[in-house]
Amino acid sequence: MAEIEIRALRKAFDGAEVLKGVDLTIQDGEFISLVGPSGCGKSTLLRVIAGLEPQSSGEVRIDGVSADGVRPSARNLAMVFQSYALYPHLSVFDNIAVPLRMKRLSALERAPFVGRLMPGRRRAERVIRDDVERVAEQLEISPLLKRKPGQLSGGQRQRVAVGRAIVRQPRAFLFDEPLSNLDAKLRVHMRAEIAQLHRQLKTTFIYVTHDQAEAMTMSGRIAVMIGGELIQVGAPAAVYDDPCDIRVAEFVGTPKINAFPGRIRSDGRLEMLGHVLHMATPALEGECRICVRPERIELASHGLLSGTVVHLENLGSEAFVHIGCAGTDAPVVARVNDPSQLPAIGATIGYGFAPEAVRAFDADGKRIVTSLPSRVERPREMAVV
Amino acid sequence: MSDAATALQGMAMAPRVPARVFAGFRRAGRSQAAYALAAPAFMLMLLMLIGPLAGVIALSFTDYQLGAPAFSWIGLSNYREMFADRVFWISLKNTLTYVAIVVPGAVALGLGVALLIQSGAGLKSWYRTVYFLPVMATLIAMAIVWEFMLHPQFGLVNGLLRAAGLQGHSWLQDRGTALYSLCVIGIWQATGFNMVLFLAGLVSIPKHLYDAAEIDGAEGAWSRFRLVTWPMLGPVTLFVVAISAIRSFQVFDTVQVLTKGGPSKSSEVLIYTMYTEGFEFFRSGYGAAVTVVFLAFVLLLTVLKSALGNREVHYA
Structure with missing residues (x-):
């Protein structure tokens, strides 16, 4: 149980700045995901929190106490690594017992032969055995305790790694892309298990992933990191629906959000692909990006915007129609809820979107406030010309 | 149907x-x-x-002599003679002593130097080269350098001892120290080779295991070594021990150059015995019998290595 505060954290490797002043407060018992494209510094941030990497400047506070100079093990945080980092020469039992033995036995008691003769060792070992077996039962790996990590499947190794983390009841768990090495089906399964584990333990979870779907489905809050900066922190739905930066909008959500080149006119109206949208903004005149999520694009046979169908992705329960369109860099993607009614590839198709589906960003990628003009005539109208 | x-x-x-x-x-x-x-x-x-x-x-079952036009089968006579010969037993004992000192010494030093170089920040390749130099240099030439260094009157070693106020010693001329002096040279020569092998092993240990060890509470260098480095170096260590042992059994150059097995057989070793019997006294048959004993030890080591390799060593 721990509240973790990160204050103005900076980290540079050989002059290259990886973390550029990160501020984040993680509540006690919260499940927060650090998500971002590879190389955005999220793993480095986790390693700084864990104490495996010293920061260049700034501060990490755990439960209000500065963790600077505190050894990783003394911070009492547990970490699950992407590669599991199990000790290959130790059995599953011994792997899980390592943190307990390190904490509860003295160096002399751990010594290979002399240790057995120490008076307190047998009692301590019995308690450790009970603790390990309890955790193994909880994670359903009791039958595997005698095996070596090399004899386990990826999912089983993952469980052992989690077991090693939870056995010593740490103040917080740090997960560094723990599901990346699993196959897609198992990943979805483990996602649910980790979320369940969090509900059970009610401890602080910090979860690093590049997979926005993992972040969206498991965590209470997600923190989107791009280029060494925290761009947006919030509930998954809020980040998805109300991104503050175009990079967040583009990173969160699959398929990617559709971005149209647009312009803010001098009268405050938005204009795209030669059409003036039925929306107003207080922002200054200039270039902008008009973004619309695929599920908010509506296909219609007539008018509005139009393009040619270049690709279809039928997922069974839903389908995505890729529409090649003059004036946009990438095809526009629209979600169709009923895959039985798909247009043919090569067909010309019209599409549009409701004004409230628009998220507009200025030339620097920052979000622009948009609103319907004061005199609203047709609220469900699709892209007014 | x-x-x-x-x-x-x-x-x-x-x-x-x-x-x-x-x-x-x-x-x-x-x-x-x-x-x-x-x-x-x-x-x-x-x-x-x-x-x-x-x-x-x-x-080894014949009485063949180098250059002789004919030979005859004499069965186990060579072996009988060999096992009755005091020199053979001294030679065997000296060889085993040499192996027992050089192998642990060269393995421990090689590992220590590799760990130091690996943990050091700069000058890594400089240190690597320096420690590897004895391996690349011709041992015969180096043995002559050692001969100068160990010279009772003008040698560097005794010079240093005298400067420190200690009594010098006739290292290679004394029955009590000749073999041990050769051991020191053997360790000096083998350490660099072992270091390179250990360095390769250290590089292949995944970094995240050290991270996990750190998180799990292995704070000191020693506990990290015990938990991660030593077990992960298992295969390399086994190989290094086997190679060092086989190479130590083969010790010859330094003996030939520095002591010729003396004084009074105190540094006589198996291969040197084989050489003197076979190529100085031309008793090829007898020399072959000594060689067979030597080969038996090498074979034993090889079998031991592969048996251990299958059982005790953890390949990640």
């Missing part, structure tokens, strides 16, 4: 017979091709390894 089934079965059976015949042909053809492909390697092994080995073993 059943007719149809039998008909189907018949159809299924019909082509099977010739298929099996073809397979038989193919198998025979394949094994011929396999033998043909393996033949060059097998021939080389026969000519270079197995042949000479059989020759040496055969020679």
